[in-house]
Every structure is written in C-alpha cells, then in structure tokens.
Amino acid sequence: xxxxxxxxxxxxxxxxxxxxxxxxxxxxxxxxxxxxxxxxxxxxxxxxxxxxxxxxxxxxxxxxxxxxxxxxxxxxxxxxxxxxxxxxxxxxxxxxxxxxxxxxxxxxxxxxxxxxxxxxxxxxxxxxxxxxxxxxxxxxxxxxxxxxxxxxxxxxxxxxxxxxxxxxxxxxxxxxxxxxxxxxxxxxxxxxxxxxxxxxxxxxxxxxxxxxxxxxxxxxxxxxxxxxxxxxxxxxxxxxxxxxxxxxxxxxxxxxxxxxxxxxxxxxxxxxxxxxxxxxxxxxxxxx
Amino acid sequence: xxxxxxxxxxxxxxxxxxxxxxxxxxxxxxxxxxxxxxxxxxxxxxxxxxxxxxxxxxxxxxxxxxxxxxxxxxxxxxxxxxxxxxxxxxxxxxxxxxxxxxxxxxxxxxxxxxxxxxxxxxxxxxxxxxxxxxxxxxxxxxxxxxxxxxxxxxxxxxxxxxxxxxxxxxxxxxxxxxxxxxxxxxxxxxxxxxxxxxxxxxxxxxxxxxxxxxxxxxxxxxxxxxxxxxxxxxxxxxxxxxxxxxxxxxxxxxxxxxxxxxxxxxxxxxxxxxxxxxxxxxxxxxxxxxxxxxxxxxxxxxxxxxxxxxxxxxxxxxxxxxxxxxxxxxxxxxxxxxxxxxxxxxxxxxxxxxxxxxxxxxxxxxxxxxxxxxxxxxxxxxxxxxxxxxxxxxxxxxxxxxxxxxx
Numbered sequence: 008x009x010x011x012x013x014x015x016x017x018x019x020x021x022x023x024x025x026x027x028x029x030x031x032x033x034x035x036x037x038x039x040x041x042x043x044x045x046x047x048x049x050x051x052x053x054x055x056x057x058x059x060x061x062x063x064x065x066x067x068x069x070x071x072x073x074x075x076x077x078x079x080x081x082x083x084x085x086x087x088x089x090x091x092x093x094x095x096x097x098x099x100x101x102x103x104x105x106x107x108x109x110x111x112x113x114x115x116x117x118x119x120x121x122x123x124x125x126x127x128x129x130x131x132x133x134x135x136x137x138x139x140x141x142x143x144x145x146x147x148x149x150x151x152x153x154x155x156x157x158x159x160x161x162x163x164x165x166x167x168x169x170x171x172x173x174x175x176x177x178x179x180x181x182x183x184x185x186x187x188x189x190x191x192x193x194x195x196x197x198x199x200x201x202x203x204x205x206x207x208x209x210x211x212x213x214x215x216x217x218x219x220x221x222x223x224x225x226x227x228x229x230x231x232x233x234x235x236x237x238x239x240x241x242x243x244x245x246x247x248x249x250x251x252x253x254x255x256x257x258x259x260x261x262x263x264x265x266x267x268x269x270x271x272x273x274x275x276x277x278x279x280x281x282x283x284x285x286x287x288x289x290x291x292x293x294x295x
Numbered sequence: 296x297x298x299x300x301x302x303x304x305x306x307x308x309x310x311x312x313x314x315x316x317x318x319x320x321x322x323x324x325x326x327x328x329x330x331x332x333x334x335x336x337x338x339x340x341x342x343x344x345x346x347x348x349x350x351x352x353x354x355x356x357x358x359x360x361x362x363x364x365x366x367x368x369x370x371x372x373x374x375x376x377x378x379x380x381x382x383x384x385x386x387x388x389x390x391x392x393x394x395x396x397x398x399x400x401x402x403x404x405x406x407x408x409x410x411x412x413x414x415x416x417x418x419x420x421x422x423x424x425x426x427x428x429x430x431x432x433x434x435x436x437x438x439x440x441x442x443x444x445x446x447x448x449x450x451x452x453x454x455x456x457x458x459x460x461x462x463x464x465x466x467x468x469x470x471x472x473x474x475x476x477x478x479x480x481x482x483x484x485x486x487x488x489x490x491x492x493x494x495x496x497x498x499x500x501x502x503x504x505x506x507x508x509x510x511x512x513x514x515x516x517x518x519x520x521x522x523x524x525x526x527x528x529x530x531x532x533x534x535x536x537x538x539x540x541x542x543x544x545x546x547x548x549x550x551x552x553x554x555x556x557x558x559x560x561x562x563x564x565x566x567x568x569x570x571x572x573x574x575x576x577x578x579x580x581x582x583x584x585x586x587x588x589x590x591x592x593x594x595x596x597x598x599x600x601x602x603x604x605x606x607x608x609x610x611x612x613x614x615x616x617x618x619x620x621x622x623x624x625x626x627x628x629x630x631x632x633x634x635x636x637x638x639x640x641x642x643x644x645x646x647x648x649x650x651x652x653x654x655x656x657x658x659x660x661x662x663x664x665x666x667x668x669x670x671x672x673x674x675x676x677x678x679x680x681x682x683x684x685x686x687x688x689x690x691x692x693x694x695x696x697x698x699x700x701x702x
Contacts, residue, residue, distance in 0.1 A: 101514060127591065127594035132592035134585060136585055140604060150593065154595055
C-alpha cells in the first residue's frame with residue numbers, strides 16, 4: 008500500500024505542474040469517446056414537489072462516468088435539490104414528493120427494493136460548508152468504512168484511512184496529527200477531510216454541493232485540482248455558483264433555471280457557443 | 296442637523312447608562328437578599344448541627360439490659376459522678392440533665408453489638424434540650440426553665456470537661472423523633488435518595504427516548520404538534536396536580552403502598568418527564584444539521600445518526616437539563632403530601648416500599664413545631680438540603696463546561 012502511494016505521488020505532482028488549460032484539452036477527446044455509449048446515471052422526467060410547490064420540472068439528463076458534470080444556475084433554481092435526489096437525501100424532508108426515474112447503472116434508486124444506506128455508500132456527498140464530525144481526523148475518515156463493515160481489522164482500517172487521505176491530498180499535512188480533532192483544521196483542510204471521508208467508503212459517484220463556496224482562492228484551487236484527479240476514478244457531479252469553476256473543472260455543464268434544465272452540453276460548447284440566449288446571458292453575467 | 300444628532304446621541308448614552316445602573320441595582324438587591332437568607336439560615340442552622348453532649352462512662356450492666364432498664368445505666372453513672380446528691384428532687388434535677396431518649400442510643404448500641412454487655416465504655420450522650428439551649432446560650436427566655444441547682448451541676452460538669460458542644464452525629468444517623476435531641480434527618484435523606492433513584496430510573500430513559508423520537512423520527516404533522524403543545528403545557532402544570540394524579544392512579548387504582556419512596560419516585564417522575572423532554576429536545580436541536588447530513592451522506596442509518604452523532608453531541612445539554620430537573624424534584628413537597636409521604640416516620644427506610652418521608656417534607660414537618668430544638672433542626676435540615684442542591688447545580692455546570700463544544 009505504502010509503496011503504491013509513493014509511486015502515484017510524483018505522477019500527481021506532474022499533472023499539477025502542467026498548465027490547466029493543456030490538461031483539459033488533452034483529456035477532452037478520449038473522455039468523450041469513452042462516455043458516449045453508457046451513462047452512469049440516467050434521469051428521466053424527474054418532477055419534485057415540496058408539499059404544494061413544484062421545485063423540479065421534467066428533468067432529463069444523463070450523467071457519464073469519469074467526468075465532472077457541473078450544475079450551474081441562479082440561487083433557488085433547484086440544482087442543489089436535484090443533486091440531493093441522486094443520493095435520496097431529500098427523503099428526510101417532510102412533504103417531499105419525487106416522480107420520475109433515476110437509474111444508477113440501470114437500477115432505479117427509488118425502487119422499493121433499494122436500500123438507502125447502500126445507495127448512500129455508493130454515492131458520497133460533500134457539502135457546501137465543511138462539516139467534519141467533532142471527532143479525530145482518523146475517526147472522521149474511519150467512520151464510513153466502520154459502519155458499512157468494510158474493514159477486517161485495525162491495520163486494514165488504517166490503510167483505508169491513509170489511502171483516502173492521500174487521495175484527498177491531505178495525508179502529508181495531517182499524518183502526524185491523526186488524533187487531533189477534525190474541527191481543528193483550516194477550512195480548506197476540513198473540506199478535503201470531508202472529501203477523504205466520502206471516498207473512504209469507495210463510492211462510485213461523488214456529489215459536491217458548492218464545495219468551495221466557503222473557501223479562499225488557494226484552498227479552492229487545491230480542491231479543484233483534487234476534483235480533476237478524482238474524476239479518473241469516480242463520477243463527479245458538482246453544483247457551483249462560480250462560472251469559472253464550472254469552466255475549469257467540468258466536462259459537461261447543465262444550466263438550471265426555475266427548476267428546469269435549460270441547456271445541457273459539453274462545457275466548452277456551453278461556455279463558448281450556447282444554444283439559448285438565456286444561458287448566454289447567465290454565463291456572461293447579465294442575468295440571475 | 297449635527298446638533299440634533301448630538302443631543303440624540305447624548306440621550307442614547309444616558310439611557311444606556313441608566314439601564315446599566317438599573318442592572319447593578321437589581322443584582323445588588325438580589326445579592327443582599329441572598330446574603331440575608333444565608334446568614335439567617337446559617338446562624339440558626341449551625342447550632343442545629345451541634346449538640347450539647349455529656350460524657351459518661353457507661354457500664355453495660357447485664358442485669359439492667361435484660362430488664363430493658365437502660366435509664367439505670369445512665370443514672371448509675373450520674374450517681375457515681377455526684378455521690379453527694381442524695382435527696383430525691385436533687386436527683387431528679389441531675390437525671391434530667393441527660394436527654395430522655397439517650398436510653399434509645401444505648402439500646403441501639405447494644406442491639407448492634409451484643410459484645411458490649413458487661414463492658415464499660417466512654418460515651419457522649421446528648422444533653423436535654425433545655426441544657427442544650429442553656430449551653431449554647433441562644434435563647435434567653437428558655438434558660439429560666441433550668442433551676443439554679445441544675446445550672447450549678449452544668450457548671451461543675453463543664454469544669455470537669457464532661458459536657459461539651461459536639462458535632463451532631465445523631466442528626467445524620469436517626470430518623471424523625473418527637474424529642475428534638477434525637478430527631479435526625481437520616482430517614483428523610485435516605486427517603487429522598489430512594490425516591491430520586493426511582494424518579495431517575497423511570498423518567499430519564501422515558502423522557503430521553505420520547506424526545507429523540509419526537510425530534511429525530513416523528514413526522515411533523517398536526518398530531519405531533521398537538522403532542523408538543525401538551526408536553527409544554529404539562530411542564531407548566533402545578534406540581535400538586537401531579538400529586539393528585541399519583542394518588543388516584545398509583546394508590547387508588549393500582550393499590551400501591553402509601554408513603555413509599557417507590558410511589559413518590561413515580562409521582563415525581565411524572566412531574567419531571569416533560570421538563571426533561573423539553574431540555575433534551577432543545578439539546579438535540581442545538582446539534583447542527585450539517586452533522587446529521589454528513590453522517591447520512593456517508594450512509595449511516597437514521598438510528599446510527601442519532602446514536603453515533605446527535606446523541607453524544609447533545610449529551611452535555613441533556614445531562615444539564617436532567618440534573619436541574621432532578622434538583623427540582625428533590626426540592627418538591629406538594630405532590631408528595633398527596634401520596635402520604637408526610638407521615639411521622641421514625642425508622643430509616645430500608646427499601647423502596649418502606650414508609651418514608653423526604654427532606655423538604657421533613658423540613659415542613661419540623662417547621663410546624665415551635666420547640667426551639669426543632670427550630671434549629673429545621674434550619675440545619677435546610678442547610679443540608681441546600682448543600683445537596685448546590686452540589687447538583689455545580690455538577691450540572693461542570694458537565695456543561697467540560698463537554699461544551701463550539702461549532
């Protein structure tokens with residue numbers, strides 16, 4: 008394990024050093040070819056109601072594996088609500104009714120036979136505000152594997168914790184103080200801890216709800232680099248308010264407005280040549 | 296323009312200063328009241344915690360013990376101390392220096408340890424109430440009840456070091472009594488403890504579980520709203536009403552024993568359950584929802600979210616609320632009057648079903664008695680009760696400070 012971690016290290020550094028623009032253009036072509044045939048998550052005619060009020064209208068979108076899909080749109084347009092549908096976090100809200108189908112690998116996640124706990128283990132979530140548990144850094148990451156019974160013994164558990172922290176790019180900063188409280192870290196570190204916590208249960212999909220809105224530009228750039236690395240292993244859906252962030256990290260972008268998807272396409276096309284005027288107005292800042 | 300703003304500013308500053316001044320005054324007044332309370336209680340109570348005792352070398356004479364004449368043991372020793380006293384009235388004066396119930400102390404000693412029979416032992420026995428007051432010199436009109444001969448005897452004993460003020464141990468080892476010399480708080484103390492144990496065992500699990508269900512699991516609808524309103528109302532119901540409920544349900548319907556700590560605990564439990572529910576719900580509400588979401592997002596089941604995260608984080612708040620409501624239950628009198636815990640009970644209760652009384656009720660009973668011996672007993676019992684309450688409050692504050700978290 009350790010040797011592996013060390014081997015991967017220089018590689019990731021190399022990607023960091025290359026200018027972002029070139030990384031993106033280089034990755035673009037193969038990703039498209041890979042993604043086209045089989046979507047990871049297929050959403051069809053999704054309608055969502057909070058009691059009387061309808062929040063989402065006929066949302067139809069395919070999310071492809073090993074890509075970052077960005078959801079943009081003005082506040083209150085339903086993008087966070089949509090994101091929370093993907094791991095059924097909306098179940099906890101009273102009076103929330105969902106119609107339509109969301110298929111993860113071809114299985115409807117709202118089917119009666121689906122276990123929510125299992126689904127949420129498959130789809131990790133990172134929230135807007137860093138929310139580590141007020142426990143030690145180690146326990147924060149170890150919690151998920153523990154409750155899902157993924158570990159055989161203590162050494163296995165510490166291996167999982169170490170690799171998760173390494174993947175989240177936090178290992179070098181915290182390896183000497185794993186037993187300090189998770190809340191003692193800085194905001195950016197806390198958010199990366201939350202990402203490590205999410206990937207510790209080896210999910211297939213990672214949902215991120217404005218993960219950088221509470222962070223400064225340096226921490227933001229660290230998280231963005233991380234997202235770009237993570238997409239090779241996971242399917243990532245990210246809600247963001249920052250156009251630049253969507254343009255930097257995502258391969259696909261969906262523009263939400265008033266609970267509807269106005270436009271969904273490759274990120275370059277959305278940002279350079281949008282089909283609808285509404286999208287263009289929003290992206291150029293004339294709107295929302 | 297600037298003039299008017301200046302005058303407004305001055306006015307605003309004035310009101311603020313006035314407000315702060317009023318605050319100081321309020322604190323000063325309440326502090327003065329507190330000091331007054333502490334001084335009056337301590338002034339009377341400390342003498343209640345002391346007792347005038349006479350040192351006697353008691354020979355546990357087998358013949359006297361077998362006939363049950365423990366008075367004889369005391370009188371023999373008094374006679375040997377003052378061999379010069381021979382006439383009957385003088386002897387009576389001498390014998391009356393020692394408290395009448397002192398014989399019960401000797402009786403208890405022999406019952407506890409039969410090997411004492413035939414031995415000789417130095418024992419401090421309580422002096423009579425009148426001697427006690429004369430010796431403490433805190434009630435001038437009462438010392439006239441001692442005749443000059445007795446005062447002489449006391450002075451002789453004092454010069455020999457045979458009479459002294461000692462810590463009032465019988466006060467903490469005996470139950471209630473008609474005689475102030477032997478009236479103790481042990482019965483009420485044990486009764487209070489037994490009652491509180493039952494109260495906590497019933498109320499805490501019930502209330503905490505109810506609060507967790509209502510806060511974390513229950514759907515929000517009209518029915519749960521109704522329950523919430525009713526719980527809030529129950530917390531404000533006068534405690535005597537809970538006493539009546541206990542009387543009609545536990546005693547009359549279920550036929551449980553009267554005056555028992557078990558029933559007292561159940562009744563007080565009814566009273567504190569709504570208070571603990573409210574405190575627990577407030578503590579659970581104070582846990583940020585981001586923690587719940589984080590746990591749920593990893594795939595914890597709702598019960599795991601509660602047991603692994605919400606409940607441990609809310610624990611200090613729950614403990615504080617619980618301890619404060621238990622402290623309230625400890626000081627409660629009215630509901631216990633209704634279920635017969637107001638009886639005159641001499642024996643220290645041994646089990647949850649023995650008749651007993653509790654501290655505040657004991658204070659109430661003694662305060663109705665005008666004998667000066669009982670007046671100081673009342674104050675002493677109040678001191679003990681207040682000390683226990685202060686201790687509980689300190690524990691509550693300590694828990695809150697120790698486990699407090701900032702988000």
